[in-house]
Amino acid sequence: MGLLTTSNWIDQVKMRDVQEWQCVVATACTVMSVLLVARTFYLLLWKPYSMRRFYEKQGIRGPCFRPIVGNLPEIRELRASLPEVCDPSESGVRRVGLELFVFSEKYGKVSIFEQGSLTRIILADAKLAKEVLVAKGGHYRKAALIGELFNQIAGMGSILIANEGDWQQKNHIMGPAFRHTFLENLFHHVLESGNELVTKWQTMVDNTNEKQGVEVAVDLDVPETLLDIIVKTTFGSTTVKGGDMYAIHKAVRFMFKKLGPRLNGYGRLFPGFNFLPTPTNIKLWIEKRYMEKVLKSIVSARLKQVKQLKGSSKSIQTKQNIYGSDLLGMMLEAMEVGNSSMSAPQLLDQCKTMIVASDAPTSMLLIWTLTLLAMHPDWQERARFEVQEVVGEATPENDMFSHLKLMDMVLNETMRFIPPVAALSRDAIDAHQIGSVSIAAGTNVIIPLSVLNHNKEIWGNDAHLFNPGRWDVKNRANNNFNNFMPFGGGNRICLGRNLARMEAKLLLSVLLRRFTFSVAPGYMHSPGVGDFVLWPKFGAHLRIKNVDSYTSN
Numbered sequence: 001m002g003l004l005t006t007s008n009w010i011d012q013v014k015m016r017d018v019q020e021w022q023c024v025v026a027t028a029c030t031v032m033s034v035l036l037v038a039r040t041f042y043l044l045l046w047k048p049y050s051m052r053r054f055y056e057k058q059g060i061r062g063p064c065f066r067p068i069v070g071n072l073p074e075i076r077e078l079r080a081s082l083p084e085v086c087d088p089s090e091s092g093v094r095r096v097g098l099e100l101f102v103f104s105e106k107y108g109k110v111s112i113f114e115q116g117s118l119t120r121i122i123l124a125d126a127k128l129a130k131e132v133l134v135a136k137g138g139h140y141r142k143a144a145l146i147g148e149l150f151n152q153i154a155g156m157g158s159i160l161i162a163n164e165g166d167w168q169q170k171n172h173i174m175g176p177a178f179r180h181t182f183l184e185n186l187f188h189h190v191l192e193s194g195n196e197l198v199t200k201w202q203t204m205v206d207n208t209n210e211k212q213g214v215e216v217a218v219d220l221d222v223p224e225t226l227l228d229i230i231v232k233t234t235f236g237s238t239t240v241k242g243g244d245m246y247a248i249h250k251a252v253r254f255m256f257k258k259l260g261p262r263l264n265g266y267g268r269l270f271p272g273f274n275f276l277p278t279p280t281n282i283k284l285w286i287e288k289r290y291m292e293k294v295l296k297s298i299v300s301a302r303l304k305q306v307k308q309l310k311g312s313s314k315s316i317q318t319k320q321n322i323y324g325s326d327l328l329g330m331m332l333e334a335m336e337v338g339n340s341s342m343s344a345p346q347l348l349d350q351c352k353t354m355i356v357a358s359d360a361p362t363s364m365l366l367i368w369t370l371t372l373l374a375m376h377p378d379w380q381e382r383a384r385f386e387v388q389e390v391v392g393e394a395t396p397e398n399d400m401f402s403h404l405k406l407m408d409m410v411l412n413e414t415m416r417f418i419p420p421v422a423a424l425s426r427d428a429i430d431a432h433q434i435g436s437v438s439i440a441a442g443t444n445v446i447i448p449l450s451v452l453n454h455n456k457e458i459w460g461n462d463a464h465l466f467n468p469g470r471w472d473v474k475n476r477a478n479n480n481f482n483n484f485m486p487f488g489g490g491n492r493i494c495l496g497r498n499l500a501r502m503e504a505k506l507l508l509s510v511l512l513r514r515f516t517f518s519v520a521p522g523y524m525h526s527p528g529v530g531d532f533v534l535w536p537k538f539g540a541h542l543r544i545k546n547v548d549s550y551t552s553n
């Protein structure tokens with residue numbers, strides 16, 4: 001009996017312990033649920049609402065505030081309202097980020113809207129925009145929204161999305177790889193690919209009986225050549241097989257095409273959407289893995305080769321020979337010289353970055369320059385004349401390009417008229433002042449290059465027209481040209497800008513001295529596929545002929 005009583009007592013104590021624990025767990029769950037609901041309420045409703053009030057008090061206006069979805073419905077409606085094709089005299093630039101134009105026209109140079117619960121401020125004021133780009137004191141980070149995209153395509157370690165100390169370390173290694181002297185090592189790769197394109201088009205011209213010449217798909221052939229160039233300049237001529245290169249190209253394009261529009265989609269409102277095994281996500285994972293596999297094998301082979309060469313008696317060779325005279329080699333050399341390091345996965349991410357950062361903008365620059373020159377035969381003739389004067393029929397050399405002044409004007413005007421990168425974006429990390437505007441921490445600031453490049457106050461009443469003449473030194477009395485930022489500004493300015501200009505000048509030189517360009521019949525002017533860049537929606541088909549002075553044998 002005594003034993004039974006003791007065991008009962010023990011059971012009762014155990015029961016009470018369990019009940020107490022249940023009570024603690026239940027209380028903890030309730031507290032956590034309340035906190036979660038409060039946090040969700042704060043992030044989705046209170047924060048965007050109070051930020052909107054904060055900016056409205058400063059007189060900054062925008063479309064009406066909507067909880068949770070923000071102004072996504074208006075943005076999608078605006079974008080859907082655009083006609084499929086626009087007048088060939090127009091830039092078509094409104095087609096990318098139409099809301100940036102509409103909101104800044106309607107609500108002023110500084111306007112506000114919400115994308116989901118993210119507060120976004122559009123700075124369609126060049127002075128303020130520049131202040132953001134060159135801001136000292138660490139007020140800004142690269143925008144998390146854009147980071148979502150590049151994180152998936154270029155990798156978490158990419159310099160494109162790095163910040164503060166992490167960025168400084170990467171810049172220390174990548175910056176030297178783009179130095180002018182190193183770029184000279186890359187020149188022959190660009191020339192080789194340019195000559196291949198000339199040969200391809202020349203064969204087409206030679207094989208046609210048509211007097212008007214032959215039609216070429218500039219929107220397909222030019223990006224293919226540029227990809228060839230960036231793969232060669234990053235990894236050297238022989239390392240990448242043609243099929244692999246094509247697959248990488250396809251993967252990058254597919255990822256941009258599918259992931260870009262998601263930034264303005266409702267899917268973003270559901271965290272983890274990118275991780276759901278939907279058919280598109282599965283295809284994206286497969287493409288990404290394939291690209292990584294190819295690039296990984298190239299990077300590992302190079303690291304192995306460097307290790308072997310360093311250890312071998314042949315180490316009397318120059319360092320350049322050990323590392324390789326391409327961008328990957330130059331990054332490895334910069335690591336050694338600067339006594340800094342990058343892990344193999346981080347190095348892989350920088351290699352992906354080269355392809356991702358250069359592919360679309362450089363293609364845009366070349367596609368639209370050729371198309372605009374085809375539409376403006378007078379400028380085409382003047383550009384060709386300059387090439388014939390400066391380069392003639394000789395093999396182009398890097399130092400010739402500083403004399404191509406008119407080509408500089410044409411390239412600048414193309415990047416103004418149809419900017420390869422339509423907008424930049426930053427997240428404010430603390431409360432601070434930009435001009436007369438108080439910026440709150442957590443605000444996403446947009447610098448709409450497309451809007452600024454078409455501002456009549458900056459560029460004059462003919463801002464809507466393609467006119468390279470505006471870049472003539474004689475016409476540059478006002479210093480508004482300082483407001484031209486196709487490659488960004490401040491310490492995050494494009495690392496590849498000199499390489500991009502060199503590629504553009506070299507390719508245009510070898511093409512213009514050989515062919516004349518006109519717009520093919522049936523051409524439909526429709527820049528604007530994608531969220532960042534103005535790909536020609538219905539292609540850029542141009543008609544080419546041999547220039548009169550050239551006869552192939």
Ligand code: HEM
Nearest residue numbers: 160357358361362365420421486487488492494495496500
């Ligand atoms: C016409 C061609 C190009 C244009 C218009 C262009 C434009 C830009 C812009 C606007 C930025 C700054 C983005 C920001 O501030 O958020 C940028 C950054 C960058 N670009 Fe380019 N780019 C071009 C070609 C290239 C090429 C050919 C490469 C490399 C091979 C390249 C590599 C980079 C890198 C690595 C960054 C990141 C720099 C950093 O964050 O420190 N770009 N580019």
